[in-house]
Amino acid sequence: QVTLRESGPALVKPTQTLTLTCTFSGFSLTTTAMCVSWVRQPPGKALEWLALIDRDDDKYYNTSLKTRLTISKDTSRNQVVLKMTNMDPVDTATYFCARASKDGYNSYMDVWGKGTTVTVSS
Amino acid sequence: SYELTQPPSVSVSPGQTATIPCSGDKLGDRYACWYQQKPGQSPLLVMYRDTKRPSGIPERFSGSNSGNTATLTISGTQALDEADYYCQAWDGSTVEFGGGTKLTVL
Numbered sequence: 001q002v003t004l005r006e007s008g009p010a011l012v013k014p015t016q017t018l019t020l021t022c023t024f025s026g027f028s029l030t031t032t033a034m035c036v037s038w039v040r041q042p043p044g045k046a047l048e049w050l051a052l053i054d055r056d057d058d059k060y061y062n063t064s065l066k067t068r069l070t071i072s073k074d075t076s077r078n079q080v081v082l083k084m085t086n087m088d089p090v091d092t093a094t095y096f097c098a099r100a101s102k103d104g105y106n107s108y109m110d111v112w113g114k115g116t117t118v119t120v121s122s
Numbered sequence: 123s124y125e126l127t128q129p130p131s132v133s134v135s136p137g138q139t140a141t142i143p144c145s146g147d148k149l150g151d152r153y154a155c156w157y158q159q160k161p162g163q164s165p166l167l168v169m170y171r172d173t174k175r176p177s178g179i180p181e182r183f184s185g186s187n188s189g190n191t192a193t194l195t196i197s198g199t200q201a202l203d204e205a206d207y208y209c210q211a212w213d214g215s216t217v218e219f220g221g222g223t224k225l226t227v228l
Contacts, residue, residue: 037217039165039219046208046219046220046221046222047157047159047165047208047219047222048219049210049216049217049218049219052217060215060216060217061216062216063123063216064123096164096165098165102212104214105151105152105153105212105213105214106152106153106170106171106212107153107212107217108153108155108167108170108171108210108212109155109157109165109167109210110167110170110176112164112165112166113164114164115164
């Protein structure tokens with residue numbers, strides 16, 4: 001059974017750096033085409049993709065946010081970490097991690113975590 | 123950056139067919155997938171590689187993708203299909219989501 005669980009602070013102050021951890025089980029990031037993505041969703045708004053990391057440690061970022069994002073993985077611990085710098089109240093959202101598959105022009109997220117809600121406020 | 127456009131809302135009567143379009147420049151040249159999201163829940167993959175249903179997704183869900191438009195079709199729509207639906211594509215370096223379509227079954 002594939003599961004993913006997001007963890008991190010529920011509240012961060014403006015200008016701080018957010019660090020979120022995705023802990024997964026039931027699959028390995030060493031498998032062909034396997035990746036992990038981070039997606040966020042502000043209250044009442046649409047999904048927004050943030051970043052993806054693949055088994056070769058290649059990293060892909062949302063163009064608009066890439067200067068603020070860093071994604072990394074610890075394969076031995078089955079964890080993917082997302083850091084977002086200079087947090088602002090507009091970054092208040094539920095943050096999801098998801099198992100993703102990537103192959104040529106095909107990529108999709110087939111298993112999602114429950115999400116973690118992050119509020120940015122002083 | 124690549125953009126995907128969806129209508130904000132679609133309404134359908136129970137038992138009828140719902141079609142949700144997703145448009146993007148030459149979208150047919152890449153694969154589209156679709157997610158269903160109900161209030162308070164995580165997104166659920168309902169279609170990938172344009173036309174493939176994940177295990178457990180009912181046969182009434184189907185997909186197509188050609189030209190500039192991908193379409194999610196729900197045949198015999200049921201009340202439990204009421205949800206937000208998002209299309210998504212990958213351009214080789216970034217993931218893009220559509221803005222989402224609220225499907226109302228009434």
